[in-house]
Amino acid sequence: MVLSTRKNKAPDEDGIPSEFFKSVVEILPRYMTTIYNGCLRKGIFPQRWKKALLIPITRPGKTESEEAAKFRPINLLDTGGKVLEMILINRINYYVYSRRHMNENQFGFRPQKSTIDAAMEFKEIVKEILPAGDVIGLVCLDVEGAFDAAFRPAILKKSDRRRKT
Numbered sequence: 418m419v420l421s422t423r424k425n426k427a428p429d430e431d432g433i434p435s436e437f438f439k440s441v442v443e444i445l446p447r448y449m450t451t452i453y454n455g456c457l458r459k460g461i462f463p464q465r466w467k468k469a470l471l472i473p474i475t476r477p478g479k480t481e482s483e484e485a486a487k488f489r490p491i492n493l494l495d496t497g498g499k500v501l502e503m504i505l506i507n508r509i510n511y512y513v514y515s516r517r518h519m520n521e522n523q524f525g526f527r528p529q530k531s532t533i534d535a536a537m538e539f540k541e542i543v544k545e546i547l548p549a550g551d552v553i554g555l556v557c558l559d560v561e562g563a564f565d566a567a568f569r570p571a572i573l574k575k576s577d578r579r580r581k582t
Contacts, residue, residue, distance in 0.1 A: 429493040430470040438496040456501055457508075466498030 428434045442449045456462065469492040479487035510528070513519050519527065524535040539555070546553055 427493050429495045430468065431495065433496065435496045438500075453501060453504060457504070462498070462501060466495045466501060469494050 426435050472491040472493065473488035474491055476487055476489050522538075524530045524532065524538075543553060
């Protein structure tokens with residue numbers, strides 16, 4: 418897991434680059450394995466690994482804008498936490514796919530599946546249905562900024578605030 422992390426990634430707030438982390442794993446593999454197995458066995462994701470350094474990057478062409486939307490947030494996460502996430506993702510994926518809990522018509526968030534695969538599948542369905550003279554209905558959603566609100570802090574106007582009495 419650790420050895421598959423990308424090189425030259427920016428370090429998080431502790432400043433420890435992933436190359437250093439990889440070196441520790443190569444030198445002390447049992448120690449690192451013990452740490453991660455302990456986290457999994459006890460169901461603990463260390464608080465320190467949950468912290469991120471948030472860097473706002475200005476979107477291209479929006480430098481003059483005064484809107485908060487001109488920024489794209491970059492979260493620099495601790496390498497230890499990224500490795501634990503990869504371990505958890507691999508275990509969950511193994512469980513889901515080995516027990517066939519994932520529907521074959523699910524294209525998003527799946528390895529080796531994409532919107533192109535979904536479009537090709539739809540094309541095959543159309544090729545079967547149209548010659549028979551049947552009608553095809555298709556609903557597509559492209560929701561811009563659907564998850565942006567999860568990252569935006571709530572700002573209350575003075576009129577919305579309630580005073581404690």
